[in-house]
Amino acid sequence: MKNYFTITISDVHGSRHYSFKQFIRKFFWIVLALFISLWIVGAISIWWLNYEAGQVENKHEVVVNAFVEDLKTTQLDYEALLLEKARLKEELEVTSSQVSYLDQTLQGLEELVGEAGMDSEPMPLAERIKQVQLTSLGKDLMLSMIPNGHAVKDFKGISSSYGYRKHPLTGKRHLHAGVDYRGKKGAPVIATADGVVNFSGVKKNSGFGNLISITHANGFRTVYGHLSKRLVKTGQYVQKGEVIGEIGSTGRSTGNHLHYEVWFVFRRLNPKPFYNWSIQNYDDIFTSVKGVPWGSLSQAVAKRVRKMEKQLLLRGVPLREKSAN
Numbered sequence: 311m312k313n314y315f316t317i318t319i320s321d322v323h324g325s326r327h328y329s330f331k332q333f334i335r336k337f338f339w340i341v342l343a344l345f346i347s348l349w350i351v352g353a354i355s356i357w358w359l360n361y362e363a364g365q366v367e368n369k370h371e372v373v374v375n376a377f378v379e380d381l382k383t384t385q386l387d388y389e390a391l392l393l394e395k396a397r398l399k400e401e402l403e404v405t406s407s408q409v410s411y412l413d414q415t416l417q418g419l420e421e422l423v424g425e426a427g428m429d430s431e432p433m434p435l436a437e438r439i440k441q442v443q444l445t446s447l448g449k450d451l452m453l454s455m456i457p458n459g460h461a462v463k464d465f466k467g468i469s470s471s472y473g474y475r476k477h478p479l480t481g482k483r484h485l486h487a488g489v490d491y492r493g494k495k496g497a498p499v500i501a502t503a504d505g506v507v508n509f510s511g512v513k514k515n516s517g518f519g520n521l522i523s524i525t526h527a528n529g530f531r532t533v534y535g536h537l538s539k540r541l542v543k544t545g546q547y548v549q550k551g552e553v554i555g556e557i558g559s560t561g562r563s564t565g566n567h568l569h570y571e572v573w574f575v576f577r578r579l580n581p582k583p584f585y586n587w588s589i590q591n592y593d594d595i596f597t598s599v600k601g602v603p604w605g606s607l608s609q610a611v612a613k614r615v616r617k618m619e620k621q622l623l624l625r626g627v628p629l630r631e632k633s634a635n
Contacts, residue, residue: 312391314596315508324515329362329558333335337612338435348530353596359624360606375383378569379508381430382494389432394442395585396492402576408531416462423458435586447615447618447619448611448612448614449589449592450589451614451615452586452607452608452611453503453550453587453589453592454503454549454550454577455503455504455527455528455530455611456503456527456528456530456607457502457503457526457530457532457572457581458502458584458585458587458588459550459584459585459588460491460500460502461491461499461500461501461502461532461534461558461565461568461570462491462497462499462500462568463496463497463498463499463500463553464491464493464497464498465491466492466493466497467491467575468488468489468490468491468492469490469491469492470485470486470489470567471489471565471582472486472487472488472489472580472581472582473485473486473580474486481487481509482513484533487571487578488525488533488535488545488569488570488571488572488578488581489569489581489582489585490567490568490569491557491568491570492567492572493514493557493567494557495538495557495558495560495565495566496539496555496556496557497556498553498555498556498557499522499534499537499553499555499556499568500551500554501524501548501549501551501554501559502532502550502572502584502585503524503526503527503532503550504526504527504528504547504548504550505524505525505526505527505530505531505532505543505547505548506524506525506530506546506547506560507522507523507525507526507542507543507544507545507547507548508524508544509521509523509544509548509552510522510523510540510542510543510544511524511540511544512560512561513633516535516561517561517562518533518536518560518561518562518569519535519536519537519559519560519561520535520536520537520538520539520556520558520560520561521533521534521535521537521554522534522537522540522542522555524548524554526560528607528610529574529575530571530572530573530574530624531573531574532570532571532572532573533569533570533571533573534554534568534569534570535561535568535569535570535571536557536558536559536560536561536563536566536568536569537555537556537557537558537560537568538555538556538558538559538560538566539556539582540554540555540558541554541555541556542554542555562635570585572577572584574601574602577601579599579601579602582597583598583599584599592611594607
């Protein structure tokens with residue numbers, strides 16, 4: 311009987327005995343072990359598949375979220391470009407209409423002073439300007455509206471002029487589209503003409519750090535960069551000579567200085583003739599700076615001055631001399 315094993319099953323009716331051979335016993339345990347092994351392998355496989363599926367789902371969620379964020383950023387950039395396009399288009403339309411109007415007034419203004427004629431030969435710009443002499447009031451008005459004089463209260467000299475140069479940081483040759491004023495940190499920076507601040511802040515990727523931009527009359531604009539402090543806000547009206555900030559070294563700079571630019575419409579000009587311009591050499595700028603419709607601008611100012619003088623006469627206010635040469 312040693313090759314047999316017995317299983318006894320008892321119930322209310324009594325006990326029953328079943329005898330089996332040893333190899334059946336071994337077969338039973340082998341089948342049981344195989345079943346348990348298959349169950350364990352299946353459970354592990356299911357767990358691993360669920361884990362992999364979770365990883366794939368997580369990666370998919372990360373990719374989807376990144377795509378959504380990129381899409382939002384692209385949408386915002388697109389909307390910003392549309393707004394910038396609309397703003398530039400509006401500025402261009404306004405500037406074009408202003409220039410067109412100023413050009414159209416020239417002939418009528420010349421006729422007012424008896425110098426225009428149907429068969430007259432075209433005259434040089436300087437001569438056309440002299441046909442309608444501005445009064446002292448007119449010249450003062452012109453000098454208050456168009457940038458002139460130095461952009462710093464305490465002039466210490468120019469460290470870098472307008473033109474091509476080797477960049478002090480990159481070492482590459484490039485156009486230096488302004489002038490750099492020497493000065494200590496905190497030295498006052500002033501507006502070079504009446505105008506409205508169109509930007510006061512840090513413009514991304516400009517390299518100018520704290521930056522102020524002022525829009526002046528007749529299409530002119532001035533830019534003041536690397537400031538240590540900005541004392542005016544966007545939209546604020548400023549007068550010529552008003553302190554708008556302080557010299558510094560913010561942005562891409564090698565030391566304390568003021569970077570100053572003069573713009574006409576969308577073109578940068580050499581600031582030198584403008585910071586040298588004054589009542590003493592009033593007529594010089596009309597021939598030294600090209601690309602600006604000085605004749606039309608002078609005539610427009612003359613027309614405005616005549617209206618002002620007429621109003622002053624009606625009020626009984628005596629006028630200054632008619633011409634200041």
